[in-house]
Amino acid sequence: MDLLASQLINGLHVGSIYALIALGYTMVYGIIKLINFAHGDIIMVGAYTAVITLVSLNWSPVAALIAAIVVCVLLGLTIERVAYKPLRSSPRISSLITAIGVSMLLQNAALLLFGAQPRPFPIVLKVEPLRFGGLQISFITLLTLGVTALLMISLQTFVHNSKPGKAMRAASEDYATAQLMGINVNNIISLTFAIGSALAAIGAYLYVMAYPAVSPTMGSLPGLKAFIAAVLGGIGIIPGAMLGAFVLGIAESLAKAYISSQMSDAVVYFILILVLLFKPTGLMGKPSGEKV
């Protein structure tokens, strides 16, 4: 029973991080229909920024977090302007390949600058794990859950109740019509990238607090998983990404505990395939058919 409970909590922990990253994928996809493969590497850049400001510059953990967010947002905006914007009217696959190129560029630039050796992330929080009966929950897990919940509620409120949020939803519904309604779609896309990158930076910070190793390719795996979470929930749909991420995180940690840790990835993909076969547009996706 305790094992189950602790695995569920583990799953929520991982799921929260996936959710923060998945939101960046899904928001971008919702508007420009691009699978932004470079998003995973934003995590890596965020983690390096944090580790450098913390260790080499001796900044406080909060300052390091802010630095990571600022760097990631600037990077996200730059990538969008330089690499994706010129391709907005090209075939979608061209921008997909560009995204892959950007991802490789970031990884290799990091490899050149920092080397392949993983850097340890310092311990920024020293709090004893909390005990509930036989159950032991680390403070980092609680912090991750809390931060994620807070960010998601804020994001939902922003998207539903603010003017730019409304513009964002309009642009994701129908890009061309949103333009005709006087929405500056370019600004909205930039805003989307900025929010996605900021969430990724926070996700990165929480990620390295739990898995304290920073390396040039560290972003690929959580990036891929988060992307799958976004698809699982229904890509383009913000609550879908959250749901998908939690389902994925829990499935993964249960599979690790009860099936086999090597096979856990296979289990995750299998669940994804099953879901898509029965709900081809994801858990929260609406059916889309072309009208004749």
Add this chain to the structure above:
Amino acid sequence: MNKKTKSIALNILGILVLYAALSTLIGSGAINNYLSNILITICITIIMTASLNVTTGLLGQLALGHAGFMAIGAYVSALLTKSLSISFGLSLPLSLMLGGLAAAMCGLLIGIPALRLEGDYLAIITLGFGEIIRVIIENLSITGGARGLTRITRLSRAFSQDRTLSMVIAFTLVFFITVLIISSIFTLGRSRHGRAIISIRENAIAAEATGIPTTRYKLLAFVFAAFYAGIAGGLFAHQISIIDAKMFGFNKSIEYLVMVVLGGMGSITGSVVASIVLVALPEVLRGMEEYRLLIYSFLLILMMLFRPSGLLGTREFSMLAAWEAMERFCSRVFKRKDTPTRMPFQPRYDIWEDKPVLETRDLGIDFGGLKAAEDINIHLSDNEIVGMIGPNGAGKTTVFNLLTGVYAPTRGEIMLLGKSIHGRAPHQITHDGIARTFQNIRLFNSMSALDNVKVAFHSRMRYSPLSGILRNASCLSEERGIDIRARELLRVFQMESDADTIAGSLPYGRQRKLEICRALASNPKVLLLDEPAAGMNPSETAELMQTIKLIRDRFSVAILLIEHDMRLVMGICERIYVLNYGRIIAHGSPEEIRSNPEVIAAYLGQPQSVQEAAHAES
């Protein structure tokens, strides 16, 4: 020798000279062991890229798990040559073949469920399967687990004691397997099967309406690509002799996808060029080891920004022409019997005089609670032009969609030539004898006008994918037959000169005509025209009226047309059905319809209620 034959002969000569030069250089030691291996890698990469181009370029479905099929081929074939106790010269071809088949089987297993999905969701499913294959291989004991398979017989050492000679043989083998595979992708691409696959990329709905069994062809393309990826995997395993599952991960699939896009989606020669460039580029950059991948990714981004459709776009070098020339050359040398031209099968419908060719009985469909069509009873006789009019949203296109099987009726029956077409798929109904055009034109935009028409002949041709690859007698004679028929059809519509024009670049009026032409190519008994005059100016409409009459007289079909242009409807229709709110509210000759009070009310509103509304307002 004419100009074409000459360029073709040059192509073949090119391949042979290339081979002769490379093998001599390897034999003389001028190309060392390391460089020879790069040449073999290039060949394997070409097979992978070109086969992925079949799914992604020709079929138009993004696949992110192609390396998974390569893994299956690699493991199956390596395990076979390791365990079979027959000479390598025998076990290698056998194992390559079985590796390819195993990959094809997996392609089939994955494709059957996955190809119901489209676009990015399909991409993700292929990604998932690719990764599952990798994880499973990593956890089986027979595959050596995470440590991988070792001591697989090396191609470059297996054939002879002499290292150099063995390498020459290995290179020869891989080179010609690659040439064969590339040629087969070309020839398949140009056969009726290839046209069917490309038509799905261009417009899946129109393809189905033109008589293409789209699901089957998606699967065919997918399995075909998996088969070749399996063979490439087998070659790869025997080239490097040690394999492990990590070599075939997501990144590998992405690598091949990058090459496909860089070369140009749908351009097989583009894939060849991109494979050569992208395998060679890192070697060229080897001097600056550290910056190699950085430069590579930078070039990739620049390339996409400045040439988003890849090196060649969808264009091709004339490799197929080379094949045709070789054929012509061979037929001259070996005096092959000239293949007769076989005309497409022309079904002879019984004369259905006085009896309706198409009849619906109490046809109806509900969408949720909405009765979109109810109690539709229409009948069409041979050689009749019947109109269907009604205000927007009256359910006219819904009736068309019911007749062509796009929607399954909730109630009622559709009888075509006296037989019910209940439960038939759209492409089968096309085959049965109903063809249609679309309200918003749906052509296969990047195919030529002639090929658009040829796609519609698909269901009346018989030759198999294999004869398409081999371009044997049955393929050639049928192709020649439909070439004649398709051109005839274009001539009837004075579109002969447009035969080689890309459909998407034709002027609007001609696109409409081409769509009708394509519909007629499936040899229908009933032709459904959905707003054929939409967007036409008065003189184009007048021309269209002549065309429709001509079709009726010449092709002996019954025509049912939806139209808002009253001059056209009243001018050529013998009978008219009027629809409103999903029901037929009137039926009769143009004169009867013109004076029918209910029809006037439907179009102009109730005079009484208008007055009442006016009263209420004041």
